[in-house]
Amino acid sequence: MNIFRVSADILHLLSILVLLLKIHATKSCAGISLKTQELYLAVFVTRYLDLFWNFHSLYNSVFKVVYIATSSMIIWYMKRHRGVKQTYDKDHDTFRYLFLIVPCAVLALIVNGRFSLFEILWTFSIYLEAVAILPQLVLLQRTKNVDNLTGNYVFLLGLYRAFYILNWIYRYATEPHYSAWIVWLSGLVQTGLYLDFFYYYLQAWKQSKKLQLPS
Template sequence: MNAFRFLGDMSHLFSVLLLLLKIYATKSCSGISLKTQELFVLVFLTRYLDLFIYVVSVYNTIMKLVFVASSIAIVWCMRYHPAVRRTYDKSQDMFRHYVLVGACFLLALVFHDEFTIREVCWSFSLFLEAVAILPQLVLLQRSGNVDNLTSQYVFFLGAYRAFYILNWIYRYVTEHHISWIAWICGLVQTVLYADFFYYYFISWKNNAKLQLPA
């Protein structure tokens, strides 16, 4: 494992921990898209079908379990925790995420490395992860003001993907490894974060609260 992948994993892990901190410390999911979190559950469940089939490494297995368990825990809290679910603003979280699921499934049926259940599910998870953040970004634009923990959560999610792109470049240079589906999905996902990153750095530079244009 190279440093870029490790930093990407740690950024991803830190983003999840920040979101869990927000939910459990404040008993609030204000500003968080339930639809994005449900998409992430679907991403991890379809990507890690091999979790109990074979073990790549202890580190790999632990990270898979953490991401699956934490994503399910977040969705459970937003849907069923008495205090947390009252803070969920359904009227702001209106993105039709089922359209993303359907489109990504069709793409996975066409573009995959091998026509098997595991490989199609793997491709589906890559396509879906690339666009899973869309409901969250739309919600933030509708709400305007973004609290610090939510902005940090989205920032580290974007950083995770940016580090993974560097990881892919490094692997191409050192190992000549190419995965076109992963590369294209990663680039699409990073582009979706570009607008958020711009306003994030503007607010950081001015030491002000993050505000997104409606």
Template sequence: MNIFRFAGDMTHLLSILVLLLKIYATKSCSGISLKTQELYALVFLTRYLDLFTDFISVYNTIMKLVFIASTLAIVWCMRMHPGVKRSYDRELDTFRHYFLVGGSFVFALVFHEKFTFQEKDLKSRFLQKCLGEDSNPNLYFGGARREFLLLFSLIFWAFSIYLEAVAILPQLVLLQRSGNVDNLTGQYVFFLGAYRAFYIMNWIYRYFTEPHFSRWIACISGVVQTALYADFFYYYFISWKSNSKLKLPA
């Protein structure tokens, strides 16, 4: 893991902690888009399906579980907590997010990364560890069925990448409609954008240091996602420079 990847993970985690702090301290979710939070929950649940099959590291596993649990907790609070759900800006959070889900799924069906022979071999070795060193995974899953499972995981991974790229849109639209942005909400969105910016630097670093690095779906989606924050970053910087309350144009 390089410093850019670690910085990206930490700013992502910090954004969630800021949001949890806002909800816990103020008992309010005003200015927060429930639809964006639901999209992020779907992103993490579909991306981290490998928790059931692969072990990369303790750090990796903990971070995945934290992102899933914290996002589901936020969704639960905004939907179910008696004190918090009353402050939800339902009339402002009207973005039709199901179009984002549908569009991302169609993109994932058409554009997804192919498994290399090396990756297939790694999967095969992992299955052998689960079933026994002397076992043949194809006897349990069958060649065609196993290929289908690998393709299934690839499609859902690509779906999560595409969906994450646009998941912030309901949140940005809500903030534009409300105009004024409180400090914690502004910091939450800022750290989310910074997280993706660090990940772009991580991909650039890996491209020049790893001989076979190829994550074109993640790279392009990450650039699109970061670009969506450009307008917010501009007004955030103006607000910080003038030491004034953050306001977005309607």
């Protein structure tokens, strides 16, 4: 394990903690896409099925459990918590995520490393994670004004993907025969989706202004 992988995992965890802090402290999920959170839960459940039989390390297993548990907690807050669920902006969070799930499932059946149930589900999770942020980005685009915690959440998620690219570059340079082109291409697509948000986030940060996305 290298510093880029560890940094990426920490950034991912921080993004989730920032989101939980926003929801718990403000009792509001305004600006947060429930559809993106449900997609992320689907990503983690299908990717980490091997949690029950494939032990790599305590580090690996703990992160798998944390990702599933925290995603479930966020969804519970947004759908069940009496105070929080009333702040969910369902009128703007209307992205039809079946348009993401179905193509990713079909692609996983066609393009995968090995045609087995676990491998197909794992590949599906890679494809789905690449586009899972789209409902969130669309929601922010529609609402325009983005509060600081929501902006930080999305920014940290984007940084997590950027550091994973550095991790892949490092592994390619140091590990003989390392190749994971499905993961690489999906990761590049996912990181590319954040570029526009990064630009406006950094502009707002440099000018000490509230983040506002253009029409």
